[in-house]
Amino acid sequence: SQQGEEDPQALSIQEGENATMNCSYKTSINNLQWYRQNSGRGLVHLILIRSNEREKHSGRLRVTLDTSKKSSSLLITASRAADTASYFCATASGDSSYKLIFGSGTRLLVRP
Amino acid sequence: GAVVSQHPSRVICKSGTSVKIECRSLDFQATTMFWYRQFPKQSLMLMATSNEGSKATYEQGVEKDKFLINHASLTLSTLTVTSAHPEDSSFYICSAREGTSGLYTQYFGPGTRLTVL
Numbered sequence: 001s002q003q004g005e006e007d008p009q010a011l012s013i014q015e016g017e018n019a020t021m022n023c024s025y026k027t028s029i030n031n032l033q034w035y036r037q038n039s040g041r042g043l044v045h046l047i048l049i050r051s052n053e054r055e056k057h058s059g060r061l062r063v064t065l066d067t068s069k070k071s072s073s074l075l076i077t078a079s080r081a082a083d084t085a086s087y088f089c090a091t092a093s094g095d096s097s098y099k100l101i102f103g104s105g106t107r108l109l110v111r112p
Numbered sequence: 113g114a115v116v117s118q119h120p121s122r123v124i125c126k127s128g129t130s131v132k133i134e135c136r137s138l139d140f141q142a143t144t145m146f147w148y149r150q151f152p153k154q155s156l157m158l159m160a161t162s163n164e165g166s167k168a169t170y171e172q173g174v175e176k177d178k179f180l181i182n183h184a185s186l187t188l189s190t191l192t193v194t195s196a197h198p199e200d201s202s203f204y205i206c207s208a209r210e211g212t213s214g215l216y217t218q219y220f221g222p223g224t225r226l227t228v229l
Contacts, residue, residue, distance in 0.1 A: 033217075035220075040203070040223070040225070041222060041223065042116075042118075042205060042220045042221055042222040042223050043156075043205070043207075043220040044220075045217060045218070045219070045220075048217065088155060088156070098144065098209060098218075099146060099158055099161055100146070100158070100207075100218060101158065102148075102155045102156045102157075102158075103155060104154075104155045105154075105155050107153070
């Protein structure tokens with residue numbers, strides 16, 4: 001089953017602009033993770049934010065988490081053409097399997 | 113960093129045949145591995161959770177007799193699509209969770225594209 005929705009479904013921006021993607025989820029979580037997937041490839045882990053954290057940074061990435069609204073956002077600053085990919089949020093719940101439930105994804109196109 | 117490989121990367125088979133996909137953790141021991149399928153331009157859907165030495169736990173709606181999962185060692189899990197049909201054509205991705213650290217981090221394989229004719 002899918003945990004939640006991401007918006008926008010697709011985003012096209014110019015190189016150098018910032019890109020913001022949002023993720024909403026339905027159940028309580030232990031943490032939320034963001035992944036990138038280039039077309040036809042596997043997933044690359046970008047960043048993990050725990051349920052007791054509100055904001056986290058990693059290079060040009062900034063992730064926020066609002067557990068009261070069950071939502072998260074991923075901001076990519078100063079985007080590059082190489083950032084073109086699909087971005088997925090995934091939530092991990094508290095059971096022992098630590099399985100991830102993925103959102104619907106945002107397809108980002110960064111135009112050179 | 114931790115590396116997960118999948119083999120084959122692409123497979124084309126005839127309807128009715130069975131296909132085995134391997135998922136290996138190359139530089140760590142994976143107590144738990146996960147199998148996902150992904151249709152074009154869609155998200156990853158978790159199929160099953162595989163623990164070394166025990167039976168896999170399948171998600172609701174996934175046929176366990178159709179998708180056989182074996183996790184015989186701490187570095188290898190296999191997914192066998194039995195009697196494949198065109199509707200089984202998809203991108204199959206595995207991931208592995210390291211048992212001793214990186215509690216919530218999963219490392220993903222590069223995926224296997226299955227096309228059933």
